[in-house]
Amino acid sequence: MKNLDFDWKPLALVPLLALLVLPLIGSPSTWVTLTVAGLAMGMIIFIIASGLTLVFGLMDVLNFGHGVFIALGAFVATTTMGVMSDWTGSPELWRNLVAVFPAMLVAMLVAGAVGLAFECFIVRPVYGQHLKQILITMGGMIIGEELIKVIWGPAQIPLPLPDGMRGSLYFGDAAVEKYRLMAVVVGLAVFGVLAWVLSRTKIGLLIRAGVQDREMVEALGYRIKRLFIGVFVVGSALAGLGGVMWGLYQQTVTPQMGAQVNVLIFIVIIIGGLGSTGGALIGALLVGLMANYTGFLAPKVALFSNIGLMVAILLWRPQGVYPVANR
Amino acid sequence: MSDKLLELKGVHTHIAAYHILHGVDLSVPRGQLTMLLGRNGAGKTTTLRTIMGLWHASRGTVHFNGQDITAAETPHIASQGIAYVPENMGIFSDLTVKENMVLAARAASRADQIDSTRLQWIFSLFPAVEKFWNHPAGKLSGGQKQMLAVARAIVEPRQLLIVDEPSKGLAPAIINNMIDAFAQLKTTGTTILLVEQNISFAKRLGDHVAVMDDGRVVHAGSMQALADDEELQRSLLGLAI
Numbered sequence: 001m002k003n004l005d006f007d008w009k010p011l012a013l014v015p016l017l018a019l020l021v022l023p024l025i026g027s028p029s030t031w032v033t034l035t036v037a038g039l040a041m042g043m044i045i046f047i048i049a050s051g052l053t054l055v056f057g058l059m060d061v062l063n064f065g066h067g068v069f070i071a072l073g074a075f076v077a078t079t080t081m082g083v084m085s086d087w088t089g090s091p092e093l094w095r096n097l098v099a100v101f102p103a104m105l106v107a108m109l110v111a112g113a114v115g116l117a118f119e120c121f122i123v124r125p126v127y128g129q130h131l132k133q134i135l136i137t138m139g140g141m142i143i144g145e146e147l148i149k150v151i152w153g154p155a156q157i158p159l160p161l162p163d164g165m166r167g168s169l170y171f172g173d174a175a176v177e178k179y180r181l182m183a184v185v186v187g188l189a190v191f192g193v194l195a196w197v198l199s200r201t202k203i204g205l206l207i208r209a210g211v212q213d214r215e216m217v218e219a220l221g222y223r224i225k226r227l228f229i230g231v232f233v234v235g236s237a238l239a240g241l242g243g244v245m246w247g248l249y250q251q252t253v254t255p256q257m258g259a260q261v262n263v264l265i266f267i268v269i270i271i272g273g274l275g276s277t278g279g280a281l282i283g284a285l286l287v288g289l290m291a292n293y294t295g296f297l298a299p300k301v302a303l304f305s306n307i308g309l310m311v312a313i314l315l316w317r318p319q320g321v322y323p324v325a326n327r
Numbered sequence: 328m329s330d331k332l333l334e335l336k337g338v339h340t341h342i343a344a345y346h347i348l349h350g351v352d353l354s355v356p357r358g359q360l361t362m363l364l365g366r367n368g369a370g371k372t373t374t375l376r377t378i379m380g381l382w383h384a385s386r387g388t389v390h391f392n393g394q395d396i397t398a399a400e401t402p403h404i405a406s407q408g409i410a411y412v413p414e415n416m417g418i419f420s421d422l423t424v425k426e427n428m429v430l431a432a433r434a435a436s437r438a439d440q441i442d443s444t445r446l447q448w449i450f451s452l453f454p455a456v457e458k459f460w461n462h463p464a465g466k467l468s469g470g471q472k473q474m475l476a477v478a479r480a481i482v483e484p485r486q487l488l489i490v491d492e493p494s495k496g497l498a499p500a501i502i503n504n505m506i507d508a509f510a511q512l513k514t515t516g517t518t519i520l521l522v523e524q525n526i527s528f529a530k531r532l533g534d535h536v537a538v539m540d541d542g543r544v545v546h547a548g549s550m551q552a553l554a555d556d557e558e559l560q561r562s563l564l565g566l567a568i
Contacts, residue, residue, distance in 0.1 A: 205430050209430055221405035223402045
């Protein structure tokens, strides 16, 4: 018996996919640009999906309203960054960062607070009832979207990148947008913190154990419902952060953006294995890369490519790439 | 202080539309090992789950240490000093053996915060726990998982240890190891409630016995008295020990 039996095959899918499309794309510089764009998109989706997969894993809660926190985070960022327009309009990167990080923080706080109310009033009454969870959380998202329209108006709002984050860096002939590199860095940082918490702290241990067998965690004397509320709030806050990053990625925000991203994040958590954070990362990177590669190679099938990817993965591993034990 | 650590009176439990327990009366004396015997489907596991609050009694009362825990939530019941090993062992397969132990030690955040003297004692009872300390628990054999499940339950002192069929599916050598471990646990004064179908296991360990049939306790007394009365064994269990 080996000490660490790490299943590397799903992890190898990411470089494998990237290498497989290289001959199809032809130009290495274009390939680098698309790959970084795909990784950046994947990292943003991971930030959003990581909380959702734990929410499902811990309490079997299907939260179809997760998208509302994405839109909320993005809209809060339009207001916060609007207030700091002197800083976002500066060509100096450090001044831009001083504006963007508070915007992210405020978006996370607001999304987390709304997440707490969402869990209390919408999710808690329907624990253990999947059909009702789907209906009521979708209803919650619709209400949330309408409230966003009441506060910020129904029209799309621009969320321009601060001046210092615009433009590209050049690696040979390959152009890589600065913001996409930043998204990769933020995504890696979030993954690093999550991985540290999950593997090195007692709270993380409880979350991982609860995802496998919540009844046993309770029999050991821990109140898993409190843990779940905490995870739900953190998941909502991360969705808010992802919303800011997605809004900056698209440079525009609409009240419906959450519902649009919802489809992608459910594909990601299904590919990853429900409840698996590592799986969500692999799933998000695959989805991000696939969307960018197919968008370049065959735009007409780009919309369906991620569904195809999910079907292929499930044919290989019906429980997702990193299925959680006991589920 | 009552000599009864745990007492169930007239406990009825329903699971959905099914009426499983039909008025269970059970007393577990303090500091002794009580065996809960009975055929498959007699209600033994349901009784344990009702004690732990995993299923709630629809009628009757459960008292632990004089406190009414009938309607209490599982974490509250566990924190009163009850350790529970379910029939499926409840091992967290994706966690290492060490992480399983840390999780069960409520006062510890890391392995080095677990009482080292107690941990060495547990290692002496179950050497496999030490041997596979950093291995994923899901990779252990059935017997090793059972050892981990019991080791996890005793990682901190508890007043009552409840174990559901610890010998189920285990090889004879592992069963003997388990019997030795429970015998040592008895010497520490821990009160133990064991569900068993392995009669020789029960005979070697039990101080008291309760026999269940059709959701009720139909016999309660000393294990020795049951072991000495073949007629009673046949009438209660359908076989002689």
